[in-house]
Amino acid sequence: MAGEIGGSSALCEVCQQVHRGLARVLGSSAPDDWLAVTPGERLEAELTPDICILPHQGSTRHFIRGHIQLPIIAPEPDVFVWSxxxxxxxxxxxxxxxxxxxPNRAxxxxxxxRLATELPYEQPTRGLQITIYTRDPGMTPLLMISSQSRHALAQEQRDGIELHRVAEFVALLHR
Ligand SMILES: [Zn+2]
Known part of the structure; x- marks a missing residue:
């Protein structure tokens, strides 16, 4: 999966700009709570690109990284990923x-x-119920939000987004 979305040389129907070279994957290199623990707790913690073990107030919390894929439906079929x-x-x-x-772990x-990363949506994304599908070794697990959820993120995963929305994500994250 390439690092950038090829995009289209056509003007976007929403903002009348050209969207090219947008990031395919956006997200967070650690769970949000990684920043919330004390320096002492962090000394006991473990963070790799795939897992995080976080001692907190006498118990141990466990996190794994995964991908939420949002299908891009226009102007060209593609895929955007929240990491x-x-x-x-x-x-x-x-x-x-x-x-x-x-080798058969898929x-x-x-x-x-439960989702442990806040994403730029009106409603909080932390705490959303997630189903985790392991893929072949070397591939990041895929995450699915419950199809019952009315959260905008769940709708976007189900129905897809337009390329313009990826430009919005980039802008929201850099605000
Ligand atoms: Zn646009």
């Missing part, structure tokens, strides 16, 4: 750890967790 963190329970984390290098049953 985000999901909090899972300890048994899910050990299931993930046990199958991490398994056949593992899906897991559930």
């Amino acid at each position: 985000v963190w999901v909090e899972v329970d300890e048994s899910s984390m050990s299931a993930i750890a046990q199958t991490w290098s398994d 056949a593992s049953p899906p897991l559930t967790g």
Whole structure:
């Protein structure tokens, strides 16, 4: 998956500008709560590009990174990705750890967790219920928001977005 969305040389119907070279993947390199722990707790913590173990107030929290894919439906079919963190329970984390290098890990049953990254939407995204689908080794797990959810992020995952929306994401994140 290339780092940029090719876009279109046509003028956007929404803003009358040309959208080219927009980032395909946006998101966060650590769970939001990584910043909330004390420096002492962080010394005990572990953060890799894929997992985060965070001691907090006497217990241990577990996070994995995943991709929420939003289909781009116009002007050209494509895909945009939110790279985000999901909090899972300890048994899910050990299931993930046990199958991490398994060539057949994509056949593992899906897991559930809660979104642990705030994204630029009107309604909070943290706490959204997530289903986690492990993919082949080397591929970031795919995340699905419940199809029952009325959250705008769930609707965008279900119905897709226009390329203009990716330009909005970039602007919102750099505000
Ligand atoms: Zn536009």
